[in-house]
Amino acid sequence: MWSVHWRAVLQPTQFLRRTVVTAVSSSTQPSLHSGTKAADPLQPVYLTLSSLHGKKVKDQAVALDPTVFNHPIRRDILHLCAVHYLDSQRQGTASTKTRGEVRGSGRKIRPQKGTGRARLGDGQSPMLRGGGVAFGPKPRDFSTKLNRKVIEMGMRVALSAKLKEQRLGVVRRLRWYCPKTRTLKRRLDTLGWTTGTLFVTGESQVQPALRLAGRNLRGVDCKVVNDLHVYDLIKWRRVVLDVSAIQALERRLSKGWVDVLEEPAGSQAQSTFSLLQSTSTEPRSIELQ
Numbered sequence: 001m002w003s004v005h006w007r008a009v010l011q012p013t014q015f016l017r018r019t020v021v022t023a024v025s026s027s028t029q030p031s032l033h034s035g036t037k038a039a040d041p042l043q044p045v046y047l048t049l050s051s052l053h054g055k056k057v058k059d060q061a062v063a064l065d066p067t068v069f070n071h072p073i074r075r076d077i078l079h080l081c082a083v084h085y086l087d088s089q090r091q092g093t094a095s096t097k098t099r100g101e102v103r104g105s106g107r108k109i110r111p112q113k114g115t116g117r118a119r120l121g122d123g124q125s126p127m128l129r130g131g132g133v134a135f136g137p138k139p140r141d142f143s144t145k146l147n148r149k150v151i152e153m154g155m156r157v158a159l160s161a162k163l164k165e166q167r168l169g170v171v172r173r174l175r176w177y178c179p180k181t182r183t184l185k186r187r188l189d190t191l192g193w194t195t196g197t198l199f200v201t202g203e204s205q206v207q208p209a210l211r212l213a214g215r216n217l218r219g220v221d222c223k224v225v226n227d228l229h230v231y232d233l234i235k236w237r238r239v240v241l242d243v244s245a246i247q248a249l250e251r252r253l254s255k256g257w258v259d260v261l262e263e264p265a266g267s268q269a270q271s272t273f274s275l276l277q278s279t280s281t282e283p284r285s286i287e288l289q
Helices: 002-025 075-089 148-164 181-191 208-214 230-235 243-253
Strands: 045-048 060-064 168-171 197-201 220-224 238-242 275-277
Touching: 045 168, 060 243, 075 148, 075 230, 148 168, 148 230, 148 243, 168 243, 181 208, 197 243, 208 220, 238 243
Parallel strands: 168 238, 197 220, 197 238
Antiparallel strands: 045 060, 060 275
């Protein structure tokens, strides 16, 4: 009798759990179970397009995946990712010698009794100057383990936080025409991007002219999207991505709500992250500060 009652209590819970999963996964077809409702499709997030070369792009915006750039803010996840990254950056090379590793004789310094002074052993005692260190540091690995899904969620949270703070910018391509630092600094002063700006590109390497022009600027850095960490998004005040970087981030972090399409080489094919002409009915776009 007890087993029958236990199964009768457990079956409604399993049925309800399957109902919720079906309702969330099937966004286009209504649920067959009564009392459930299909999940509404998420709307993309629109961000005003910026330009590094001074071209007028105020009438254009870029559509971002809401599962990547509109994630709920989780400060605890950001803390876990930051601690995980900083732990992995520690060298762990601090080392001291114990009393068994210090050079010297093992002869007893003075007799055990008869002098009226404290008893001592050899000269490598931690109590003496030049002796060993008791419980000193040794080379070790400070890196900690963090699940991959937690790191991916931290990336979504960091990108969403930058977008909500209006400190996330998007440009077509991260290209610069001159390796002179003076020209790049003059342009960044005009845009207000001189202090605390991180440029992230989705290409295999940063353009040489941009890298040479920005390496002497104290508040500017350039990275490829494969080297981007959650700590970088937290550390830098402003982050500027190009379209290829957004494409790579959405391909890696998207939860499937927005289809990410490959842009054919040498063409200007439009996709979910493609540039849109802003109209009076378009959702409000966010400008970079």
